[in-house]
Amino acid sequence: MTESIYAFPAKVPVGISQCLLGDLVRYDGSHKHSKVCTEVLAQRFEFVPVCPEMGIGMGAPREAIHLVGNLPDEAVRIVGNRTAGLDVTEQMEQYGRDKAAELGDLCGYIFMGRSPSCGLGNIKVYHENGNPIGRSTRGVFAREFTQRHPLMPVEEEGRLRDAQLCDNFVTRVYAWQRWRALEASGLTLAKLQDFHARHKYLLMAHRPAAYQHLGRLVALAHQRPVEDAAQDYVHDFMTTLKTVCSNKSHTNVLQHLAGYLKKALDTKSRQELAQIIDDFRQGRVPLIAPLTLLRHHLRQHPNAYVQRQVYLEPHPPELLLRNFY
Numbered sequence: 095m096t097e098s099i100y101a102f103p104a105k106v107p108v109g110i111s112q113c114l115l116g117d118l119v120r121y122d123g124s125h126k127h128s129k130v131c132t133e134v135l136a137q138r139f140e141f142v143p144v145c146p147e148m149g150i151g152m153g154a155p156r157e158a159i160h161l162v163g164n165l166p167d168e169a170v171r172i173v174g175n176r177t178a179g180l181d182v183t184e185q186m187e188q189y190g191r192d193k194a195a196e197l198g199d200l201c202g203y204i205f206m207g208r209s210p211s212c213g214l215g216n217i218k219v220y221h222e223n224g225n226p227i228g229r230s231t232r233g234v235f236a237r238e239f240t241q242r243h244p245l246m247p248v249e250e251e252g253r254l255r256d257a258q259l260c261d262n263f264v265t266r267v268y269a270w271q272r273w274r275a276l277e278a279s280g281l282t283l284a285k286l287q288d289f290h291a292r293h294k295y296l297l298m299a300h301r302p303a304a305y306q307h308l309g310r311l312v313a314l315a316h317q318r319p320v321e322d323a324a325q326d327y328v329h330d331f332m333t334t335l336k337t338v339c340s341n342k343s344h345t346n347v348l349q350h351l352a353g354y355l356k357k358a359l360d361t362k363s364r365q366e367l368a369q370i371i372d373d374f375r376q377g378r379v380p381l382i383a384p385l386t387l388l389r390h391h392l393r394q395h396p397n398a399y400v401q402r403q404v405y406l407e408p409h410p411p412e413l414l415l416r417n418f419y
């Protein structure tokens with residue numbers, strides 16, 4: 095009944111800073127075309143482009159802007175680099191709130207880094223006189239958007255060029271998409287239990303203790319309205335997935351999964367599987383190598399519980415995200 099929730103849709107909607115698609119919307123009339131976005135992720139992401147500075151009517155080319163002010167973040171202002179009195183703080187905050195309300199159905203968002211509007215962090219803040227204040231924050235649009243959608247997966251484009259971080263982000267995008275599909279299908283305790291069971295090894299790969307913690311939450315969910323339990327569950331679930339899997343935790347999960355095949359495989363096949371998992375542990379082969387062999391054996395010796403594990407295929411395989419680390 096819930097199988098459709100676990101099938102990958104043809105495309106998932108993902109927000110993106112528009113300059114990353116190659117559009118000439120930057121302050122100097124240029125772009126920041128991202129190959130990883132347009133050549134890899136665009137195969138399965140339906141990008142929803144947003145340029146907040148164009149969105150508030152600044153045009154391109156335009157005067158560059160930067161952040162001034164002091165703590166707290168809400169007191170930071172977004173002002174022109176040259177023109178005294180050019181202050182677009184209120185427009186940008188309102189635009190961020192409007193777009194966040196409009197784009198609540200996105201499965202994720204890719205932001206351009208180092209931008210006082212779109213950056214997710216490390217954006218320098220200056221004194222009125224132009225000297226750095228010695229602290230940094232989020233861009234104003236990114237701040238408004240992420241405050242409204244604290245669980246939606248977000249990432250800066252520069253980090254997606256790291257294979258492991260890209261795998262982590264796309265894993266979170268599809269996890270969020272599955273969760274939203276689960277909610278849309280009508281949440282029940284049985285569906286929550288099934289969701290948790292299917293994500294057992296994915297959670298273990300991210301943070302082993304989190305699987306136990308979330309398991310206790312699900313076990314006690316019958317004591318209160320399922321919607322309340324689900325809210326606590328998804329908060330901790332999405333937070334757990336932000337932890338990037340280590341080589342050690344992947345190895346641990348692979349060895350657990352291989353354990354299900356222990357009786358079915360002959361000695362030679364068992365040794366070959368153990369060897370390729372160890373090759374991965376030592377960095378000699380990428381993650382896809384032991385996974386491919388595991389999946390091969392599972393086709394020969396089906397195990398319904400293991401084959402339902404999201405860990406085996408957390409995102410569409412043609413993205414090749416596990417082939418490079």
Ligand code: SF4
Binds near residue numbers: 113114144146148206
């Ligand atoms: S970083 Fe954001 S505001 Fe700047 S050009 Fe790109 S999309 Fe527009």
